[in-house]
Amino acid sequence: MKPALRTLALAAAIAMLAGCASQRPSNHLVDINLVALNDLHGHLEAGKFTYNGGLFGRQTTVKAGGIDTIAAALREWRKEDRELLLVGAGDMIGASPAISSMWADEPTIGALNMLGLKATSVGNHEFDAGRIELLRQQKGGCNSPRPDKACKFSATYEGAKFNYLAANVIDVVTKKPLLPAYEIVEAHGVKVALIGAVLKDTPSVVLASGIAGLSFEDEAQSINRVLPELRAQGVGVFVVLVHQGGRTESAFDKQDCSDLQGEIVDVVKRLDPAIRLVVSGHSHKGYLCRVDGKLVTQAEMGGHMLSRIKLTVDKAANTVRSVSARNVVMQPNWYRSVPEVDAYLKKVKQRSEQELARPVARLGAAIISRERHDGDESALGNLVADATLLSGRPFGAQIAFMNVGGVRANLESNAAGFATVGHAQAVQPFGNTLTVMNMTGAQIKTLLEQQWVGDKAQSRGLLQLSEGFTYQWDPKQPEGSRVVAGSVMLHGVPLEDGASYRVAANAFIAAGGDAFPEFAKGTNRANTAVRDIDSLTAYLIKCEQDRKPAGSATAQEPRIQRLK
Incomplete structure (x- = not known):
């Protein structure tokens, strides 16, 4: 072999080895895909969504949301990743349109079951009818403080297949959380902890008699408190679902906005540095902001949009390498419909129409x-x-x-x-x-x-x-x-x-x-x-x-x- 060729071959070999060396760590990297929903408030049907930044930057109004549209989008996204995790940040029910509220929000819980919701933080509106009703809506049954509404949509009610989470809602008698503080799920071989919390000021926005005997503690302190317990179970990836929010002048789809304000900012700043993602709610604002290196998301309200989030995880180190997200408006007819969800929505509407009209x-x-x-x-x-x-x-x-x-x-x-x-x-x-x-x-x-x-x-x-x-x-x-x-x-x-x-x-x-x-x-x-x-x-x-x-x-x- 000529000297020049030997040199080129040697250089190519070195480059190939270097390439292998640089790629070797990537063998330990895996993407965990999440979709986040907040403040659905029982909006089973699509509604108007107005935002700035449409054609030529003008204010734009579109029809968006509806469980049929959300189901269609989720089915397509799950084709890309069968282990996608659907999570929530509270107020899935409460302050709902009549099509849901007249049936004690049971149709909405049923819809969330069909969508495959994994877990959600509890929101303040989940306490609208009191702790007893919240626990019934979680576990099922017809023994309700609202007998005029409970189990009237169907003769039986099986409860939520997903878990409500709240690390900071404590029963003052037992000194234990009313609901689980977290849920550990697994995706692509990685343990992920979903940690829930609700705004500590919940007592100021719900009926006092409904939360008697409950203490609402500091959000950040309550979340940080469970991390040692989670680490002991081999968890190094933490996702916070918190029903607390903020506000920003940035557009809902602006990447890495830096002007987030409000109560959520103080909460995020006091979270353990290992927490890289905070899914928020409550303020009904769409945003994708960075606070102290953490990504903080929110997807407006009423199912008008969903947050698509990607966690890149180093499996060897059991840590999050990067986090990214985008907010996607749920406009009808973008994806092929899901017949069983369409049929369910039609049933809810038919059962409701005569009384509502x-x-x-x-x-x-x-x-x-x-x-x-x-x-x-x-x-x-x-x-x-x-x-x-x-x-x-x-x-x-x-x-x-x-x-x-x-x-x-x-x-x-x-x-x-x-x-x-x-x-x-x-x-x-x-x-x-x-x-x-x-x-x-x-x-x-x-x-x-x-x-x-x-x-x-x-x-x-x-x-x-x-x-x-x-x-x-x-x-x-x-x-x-x-x-x-x-x-x-x-x-x-x-x-x-x-x-x-x-x-x-x-x-x-x-x-x-x-x-x-x-x-x-x-x-x-x-x-x-x-x-x-x-x-x-x-x-x-x-x-x-x-x-x-x-x-x-x-x-x-x-x-x-x-x-x-």
């Missing part, structure tokens, strides 16, 4: 909006507060309050101009009963000031007010002094600090929920046993009977006046 009362407008004027009050918020006052009057109610978060959708009418049972239940899906209590004028003023503690007014909105109750507020004043002195009035008469007034509200905020602790100080409390949905429908019927259909009134003076 029953007319309640004629409206004076096609839509009564929950959109708040200047961010303060809405036509629908006022209407619900008026309905609460009407139902509370037999118990002496003079003033009624409604929290913005309890008004879940616009009130719409059908083609004939009637609001139906389905329309009403979409507005008020919780089934809260109404409470009437005594509060002094001074307590009511304190209550109003609690609207601006921290960023609560921005994140949760101002309380909606019943007819005849008005006040002014000044955004230029410091927290605690924003209600204008002398402006709080009932039918034009200033409230007296020492006088007592009868106040009506749903049981959730009446117990101090939504961070309004002043409500909990009310005395001489009466549980009316009237459900919020029944209150709303009774009010709509009365308006029609009085020949003043809801929504037909001309513009009225605002009940909340913001000084400029």
Whole structure:
């Protein structure tokens, strides 16, 4: 062989050996594929999804979601990886459309079983009907605190085939977690720990009686606490599923955004460095952000999108090498349908349609909006507060309050101009009963000031007010002094600090929920046993009977006046 050829051959051999050496570690690398879903809220059908960044960067509205669309996408993705893991970050149920809520959300649990959900963190809305109902929904059976809804979709209910996880929800009597803190799954020969947690402030956003005896502990501390136990079982790959969220100005599909803000950021920063992926929820925002080297994802809400996540794992070292993700909008007809899921959705709709289509009362407008004027009050918020006052009057109610978060959708009418049972239940899906209590004028003023503690007014909105109750507020004043002195009035008469007034509200905020602790100080409390949905429908019927259909009134003076 000529010297030149020998040199080339030697160089090629060295290059081949070097190539083998560089490839050898890759033999230990494996991709673990996950799909994440959060805040489904029982949205079994597709709905509208509006986002920025469409054609030419414009705001775009598309039809997205639905369990049929999600099932079709998952089937295709599982063809790429049969060991794909479907996981969730809470609020799969609760605050649901009537098609799910009228059946105690059992159709949604059934749909998630069909989709192959592996595990999900519990969310605050899973506690809407209390711990007993949550455990029933997990384990199955018909012994429910909601006998009018449970086991009415089917004669039996088998429960969830997936696990709800919550490392930070502790039974104060047993000192043990109410639900499993984690679940260990295996994919491509790698043990993966799915660790669940829910926001520690859950007691401020759910009915107090439903979570009596439970302690909601710090999210990061609770998650970190289980890592030694997991490592002892040979786990080195950790995926956090946490129902806590943040906000960002970045687009939902922007890779590695760096401007994430909110409660989730502090939680992530305090997590063990070995945790590289955090699947979040609660804030209904789509994002793919990096915080201290960790990827933090969220997939909006209602099944409008799914997060496709890839963990590259070094099997030899039992560690995560890299994490990447993208958010995919679930637009119908992108994938071939799954007949059994289509048939299931059709069955749910048929079982629901007759009851949901029953007319309640004629409206004076096609839509009564929950959109708040200047961010303060809405036509629908006022209407619900008026309905609460009407139902509370037999118990002496003079003033009624409604929290913005309890008004879940616009009130719409059908083609004939009637609001139906389905329309009403979409507005008020919780089934809260109404409470009437005594509060002094001074307590009511304190209550109003609690609207601006921290960023609560921005994140949760101002309380909606019943007819005849008005006040002014000044955004230029410091927290605690924003209600204008002398402006709080009932039918034009200033409230007296020492006088007592009868106040009506749903049981959730009446117990101090939504961070309004002043409500909990009310005395001489009466549980009316009237459900919020029944209150709303009774009010709509009365308006029609009085020949003043809801929504037909001309513009009225605002009940909340913001000084400029």
